[in-house]
Amino acid sequence: MDTIRDEEKPLHIVMFPWLAFGHMIPYLELAKLIAQKGHHVSYASTPRNIQRLPKLPPHLAPLIKFVSLPMPKVDNLPENAEATSDVSYDVVQHLKNAHDKLEQPLTHFLKSSNADWIFHDFTHFWLAPVASKLGIKSVFFSIFTPPFIGFLGPVSVLMGNDPGRIKPEDFTVAPPWVPFQTTVAYRYFEIMKIADVVSKNDSGYSDVYRAGGCLQNCDTILIRGCIEFEPEWFRVIQNIHQKPVLPAGELPTTVFNCSDENETWWWMKEWLDKQPCGTVVYVAFGSEAKPSQEEVTKIALGLEKSKLPFFWVLRVQRGHTDKNVLELPEGFEERTKGSGVVCTYWVPQMKIMGHKAVGGFLTHAGWTSVVEAIQNEKPLVLLTFLADQGINARVLEEKKMGYSVPRDEKDGSFTSDSVANSIRLVMVEEEGKIYRENIKEMKDLFVNPKRQDRYIDNLLNHLRSLLEH
Known part of the structure; x- marks a missing residue:
């Protein structure tokens, strides 16, 4: 349903998810919900990824434009590897390398896009400053849940300025910034399997550093989740980041049959x-x-x-x-x-x-x-x-x-x-x-459609209000 009033201009939102289908699909679900309200979405990714995304329903296709960015060639990344599912786990850091090199073609597109906002993922620590110079506001849209973002902690810890976590064991307990009793933490074997996430890898930056840069520089934090399901975690995120934090809803998968x-x-x-x-x-x-x-x-x-x-x-x-x-x-x-x-x-x-x-x-x-x-x-x-x-x-x-x-x-x-x-x-x-x-x-x-619809309306009202300031 189109909620744009006659006197209002539709928003133009660019979306740029990380090169993993577990990220690209929720971004596409959000794009569909925004397009249903009559707004325009430019969805940026690489050619093979765009080809492999689910088909759009015909009534939304005119409002969602796919922007194909040529995949940069980097050492140690196989031919035609454009998503995490195309490479073994140890090669993903080289995919991040290639992904960082998309900065130039994306900037080129943004300059002529007339975009109002860009929604970006956790890997894009370089993107918000680029968008800001072009007069485009940025949303860090996390497909990770509120407990995960809350557990990660403040920017100072993520970017290594505050030695809040040094040993793997530090990740196996609830952190000091979580003010309530919870079992939400990694088990020892889980954190050891992903130790590269918290340490610098061949892409030059750890995943937590990347996320810290995104959280620090964005204008708004949008998180896949429901306030009704985990209100205490939304409060944690608000407290540690002191900027607008909005729920995107759970974004249940919608299927258009082909x-x-x-x-x-x-x-x-x-x-x-x-x-x-x-x-x-x-x-x-x-x-x-x-x-x-x-x-x-x-x-x-x-x-x-x-x-x-x-x-x-x-x-x-x-x-x-x-x-x-x-x-x-x-x-x-x-x-x-x-x-x-x-x-x-x-x-x-x-x-x-x-x-x-x-x-x-x-x-x-x-x-x-x-x-x-x-x-x-x-x-x-x-x-x-x-x-x-x-x-x-x-x-x-x-x-x-x-x-x-x-x-x-x-x-x-x-x-x-x-x-x-x-x-x-x-x-x-x-x-x-x-x-x-x-x-x-x-x-x-x-999966309540009315609640999901309300979250999208609140998000769009928020995006409009920030543009007017």
Whole structure:
């Protein structure tokens, strides 16, 4: 619905997400909600990423223009690698290098864009000063949740001016700027897996330094989340950054169907239709998280031991140059034929999760996947790997919305029995009923269209008011 009054000029907003689909998709969802109100969005990314984004609904296509920025060539980045899903984890720092080199083509576009605002991601510490010189205001739009941004802390800590966190153990407890009791912190094995996030890497800057620059220089902080779900974390962010902090809502995924997706879906639906209602465990770890070979073996054997049908989306490698190609245990596919599916390519996740046969979701706790599970009332079994996933898992555990597979605190190892037992607990057993019920209770909070609409109206009013000053 167009909310622009006759005398008002539509806003022109540029969006520039980090080169990861877990970032690009929520940015696109926000772009669609803003375009629905009659405003113009220029969505900037690289050519291959734009091609791979979901198709726009025809009524929004005239209002969302894709701006294709040529991907810079840098050392150690494979040909055609434009997103984190195209490269192994150790190569992502070189992708950040290439991404920083997009400053020049983006600046060139902004000069002639007549943009009012630019929405940018956590990697873009250089962007707000560039935009400011051109008279364009900036929003740091975080697809990370309020607890994650609150846990990261003030700019002084992020940029290394205040030695608030020195050892990995410092990340395993709630920080001093959080004034309430909480279990929201990393477990030791989680922080050790992402130690490069807090230390300088080959891109020249740590991820926390980048985020600090974004938080320091932006005009407004916009965060994917609901004030009603986590009001105390919004207050923490407001207190430590002392600038406007707005909720974007949970941005539930909207799907515009196209024919090739339906062809992929057809055989999957046929298999799911044969399974009893609520018995299938759906297993997927997003576009970035890739388990080790040992973890894949444990997950496979755990699925087998659970005695439940499963649909597993397994990324066997991250991009064609990834040398570590994952394999299933010997004999696994023969033993589980008929009762399980392993799919090694893209799948229509929302359609699978919406099917009545699916009764639970074994997930990495990436927030887009969490929101999609809540949209479809699927209880969560959590197995974290990277980035913000450990923090997300603590939030879900605290609110009894998800149950984490038990793991060794030091190295994060787990057993096939713990996988099987966790799945059965959440999906079948009386003890896990609370997880099944809480997910259903949260649905309205996460996907209520009126609340989401109100958040977008508040955001647009805020953007207008700042332009008028």
